Amino acid sequence: MKDTNCRLDLPYPEAAAEKEDPALSERLSALYAGRYGELSALTGYVYQHLILKDKYSYIADTLECLSITEMKHFELLGKLIVSLGGDPLIAETDRRRLYYWNGSYAESATRLDKIIADDIKGEKRAVADYTAFMNYCDDASVNAVIERIIKDEEHHIKILSDIYSEIKGDRR
Ligand SMILES: [Fe+2]
Numbered sequence: 001m002k003d004t005n006c007r008l009d010l011p012y013p014e015a016a017a018e019k020e021d022p023a024l025s026e027r028l029s030a031l032y033a034g035r036y037g038e039l040s041a042l043t044g045y046v047y048q049h050l051i052l053k054d055k056y057s058y059i060a061d062t063l064e065c066l067s068i069t070e071m072k073h074f075e076l077l078g079k080l081i082v083s084l085g086g087d088p089l090i091a092e093t094d095r096r097r098l099y100y101w102n103g104s105y106a107e108s109a110t111r112l113d114k115i116i117a118d119d120i121k122g123e124k125r126a127v128a129d130y131t132a133f134m135n136y137c138d139d140a141s142v143n144a145v146i147e148r149i150i151k152d153e154e155h156h157i158k159i160l161s162d163i164y165s166e167i168k169g170d171r172r
Contacts, residue, residue, distance in 0.1 A: 006065040006159065007072065007152050013144040015079035024137060025086030026093050031133060032077040033101040034092035036125055042070035043106035044122070048115050056112060059163055063119075066156055073149050080142055116164045123156045 017024070033039045045067035052060040078088040091098040109115045130150050134143050 006062075006069040006156065008155055010148065010151065012072075012076060012148050013141070015076045015083065015145050016141060017080060017083040018139050018141045020083075020085030021139065022085055024139065024142065025081050025084035026095070027133065027136065028077055028081055028084070028142075029086070029089075029091065029093045031129060032074065032081060032088070032092075033090045034099070035105045036122070036129065037092070037101075038070050038074035038077055039090065039101055040105040041122060041126065042067045042074055043103070044108050045070060045119075047106055048108050048119075051110060052112065052115070059112070059116075062159065062163065066119075066159070069152055069156070073152065076145055076149065080145060084142075113164070113167050116160055116167065120157060120160045120164065123153050123160065126153045127157070 029037075031037050045063045049060045049064040049067065052063065081088045086093075089098060089100075091100045093099070109118050127150055130146050130153070134146050137143055137146070
């Protein structure tokens with residue numbers, strides 16, 4: 001599957017905030033490299049791609065394709081953090097300390113149907129987290145990027161839900 005199939009055919013707005021805002025940058029760091037952020041999503045999909053490749057190559061290719069879109073999102077969030085005056089460390093930050101990203105965040109189920117069900121939950125969680133962020137953020141340029149990312153995550157929910165139906169259909 002081409003990586004363009006996992007993102008909508010719509011341009012991404014320029015990832016540049018209207019003005020520096022360290023508090024907003026910190027809040028964005030959770031979506032960037034927190035436990036449920038983009039880095040966890042992208043590395044989780046790579047892991048799943050690797051363990052499913054031999055047995056379910058089409059699904060494994062789709063998971064790889066999803067990971068490439070999540071990497072794009074990760075990069076966009078990193079650019080936003082820089083434009084907000086933050087440091088794009090691979091960590092979730094708050095005023096007091098850094099919580100460096102940890103490989104355990106990418107841990108995944110190993111049974112196919114559980115993997116896909118968990119991925120759907122993860123994408124829904126991402127949409128909810130991004131929506132909560134947008135309710136807090138009053139920088140229109142930042143929100144334009146987040147809104148565009150949400151569209152990809154909704155597209156991912158559709159792709160994964162179709163796979164889930166196929167898997168369940170095969171068992172009937
Ligand atoms: Fe994403």
